[in-house]
């Protein structure tokens with residue numbers, strides 16, 4: 403079976419620091435897979451290599467069976483890979499509706515030609531409204547400026563924008579970071595709706611959310627995979643407890 407994402411023997415050195423050590427993982431289509439680990443375990447470095455922002459020292463990254471190890475970021479996006487969250491994916495000085503419309507237009511590859519007509523294009527407005535409905539935002543939010551939204555709303559909006567191209571694989575780097583408890587619950591509810599539909603690689607410190615959402619988890623410690631399994635298997639794994647207890651101590 404072709405996996406949505408497969409990583410083989412990935413290694414990354416930053417000078418003398420071995421930040422990614424022989425990491426291998428395989429995500430079947432539709433899986434929600436979390437990567438957890440103590441601070442500095444190499445989670446962000448791993449995601450950056452998967453998306454093409456950091457190039458691995460050695461190893462292979464396959465997306466839907468295609469070797470993308472040396473492909474640039476935009477080519478990976480063309481193969482159905484999306485990444486959130488980077489605040490820069492939103493244009494803060496324009497409206498919520500315009501942000502979603504821009505993403506829709508970019509997908510249609512005719513972006514700026516239609517820029518001035520965005521608010522008159524009824525089809526586009528309807529499609530944008532549907533994209534916003536996925537994150538529980540009604541049409542009344544479309545004229546709001548992004549800069550005036552709460553941090554939690556912006557993070558949800560980024561996810562709506564990332565999903566506009568119907569990516570087959572989405573990498574989420576700490577979607578709960580900086581969210582209040584109400585906002586975290588809204589994000590968890592939304593992510594749970596993606597389960598089975600989009601393959602998701604989730605890096606997150608909020609363990610409650612991770613154990614609720616993930617089909618399987620990979621545990622990284624000092625750049626190395628120390629355990630892979632279902633939430634129940636990971637909870638029962640002595641090496642994982644040791645890694646986290648070691649960190650607390």
Ligand SMILES: Nc1ncnc2c1ncn2[C@@H]1O[C@H](COP(=O)(O)OP(=O)(O)OP(=O)(O)O)[C@@H](O)[C@H]1O
Pocket residue numbers: 416419421439440441442443444445446447448
């Ligand atoms: N560009 C870089 N140059 C040198 N060292 C780096 C670079 N990026 C990351 N590192 C180092 O690699 C290691 C892994 O960092 P990384 O940020 O990937 O960990 P993390 O698991 O995401 O941590 P956190 O949970 O704190 O976000 C750390 O020791 C970090 O200092």
